Amino acid sequence: MTATDWVGSLVLFFLMMIIGLELTPADFRRVASAPRAVLAGTLGQLVLLPLMTWAVVVATALPPVLAAGAFLVAGAPGAGMSNIMVALGRANLALSVTLTAVASVLSVVTLPLIAAVGVQGFLHDAVDIEIPVAGLVQQLVLVLLAPIGLGMVLRARSPEFAAHYSKQLQRLLFLTFLIFIAMSIAFSDERAVDVEALRGGLLAAALWTVAAGAIGWGLAALLRLPHGDRFTFMIEFGARNMAVATMVALTGLGRLDLTLFSVAYVIVGYPMIGLVTLLRRRVTKP
Numbered sequence: 001m002t003a004t005d006w007v008g009s010l011v012l013f014f015l016m017m018i019i020g021l022e023l024t025p026a027d028f029r030r031v032a033s034a035p036r037a038v039l040a041g042t043l044g045q046l047v048l049l050p051l052m053t054w055a056v057v058v059a060t061a062l063p064p065v066l067a068a069g070a071f072l073v074a075g076a077p078g079a080g081m082s083n084i085m086v087a088l089g090r091a092n093l094a095l096s097v098t099l100t101a102v103a104s105v106l107s108v109v110t111l112p113l114i115a116a117v118g119v120q121g122f123l124h125d126a127v128d129i130e131i132p133v134a135g136l137v138q139q140l141v142l143v144l145l146a147p148i149g150l151g152m153v154l155r156a157r158s159p160e161f162a163a164h165y166s167k168q169l170q171r172l173l174f175l176t177f178l179i180f181i182a183m184s185i186a187f188s189d190e191r192a193v194d195v196e197a198l199r200g201g202l203l204a205a206a207l208w209t210v211a212a213g214a215i216g217w218g219l220a221a222l223l224r225l226p227h228g229d230r231f232t233f234m235i236e237f238g239a240r241n242m243a244v245a246t247m248v249a250l251t252g253l254g255r256l257d258l259t260l261f262s263v264a265y266v267i268v269g270y271p272m273i274g275l276v277t278l279l280r281r282r283v284t285k286p
Helices: 003-020 027-035 035-061 065-074 080-088 091-122 134-156 158-165 167-187 195-222 228-240 242-252 256-284
Strands: none
Touching: 003 134, 003 256, 027 065, 027 091, 027 256, 035 091, 035 195, 035 228, 065 091, 065 256, 080 091, 080 134, 080 167, 080 228, 091 134, 091 228, 091 256, 134 158, 134 242, 167 256, 195 228, 195 242, 228 256, 242 256
16 A cells, blocks of 8 residues: 555544444344335445446447446445445444445445446456455455444444534544545546546446436435435435555456546546535534
């Protein structure tokens, strides 16, 4: 890992710990008492996102390498970034964390299948995709479970601290979130890829982000979930784990060019989702 990777990981750990301060075991019990949201959200990501991805890459006539990379993005689980955005948007944080954790566990099986559809369908390569299981487990523990668990423990042991510094920590979360987005864009490895091909993928990445969010919102609306849960679905469907998609492209397939769509998504997708999150935050009361 480079110094930038270490800084990014520490920042993300800190952000997720702040999120843990907002959660209690009762929040997860409420989610468990109505499991249809978790089931529908999980199945929707596994089935609807790949179908939508196929439609987007065909409609935008993406080059094969970008099209195949788009399926890596679609197959990647939700990111810790989705939990941060849900927290900032004052939506259902426990549902967001649960959906992210479930998708991360299932991705060991589902990601190779979805990625193979893209690679074989657009590159016409018969591939045996190796999933970096150790990396996935490390991400799940170090970026999700450990920091959120630490934050929940701190809240349980010192509820007065969480209550007293809640507003300050929310402001810090907001500021650090903006810095993290800026870092993601600034340090996306654009120089290591075909810049011309990358530019061609920006529009498709923007369209993909809008369509993914719309599918998430629409599915939650069909289930007649509350407005906050609909926003949570929208973010969970739209915010993908680019670290996982990149790991699969580089270690599982040995193809740097398959990260092109991921880079395009980081440049346009994260800022778009971030903007929607900030707009919701402005109109939603604490």
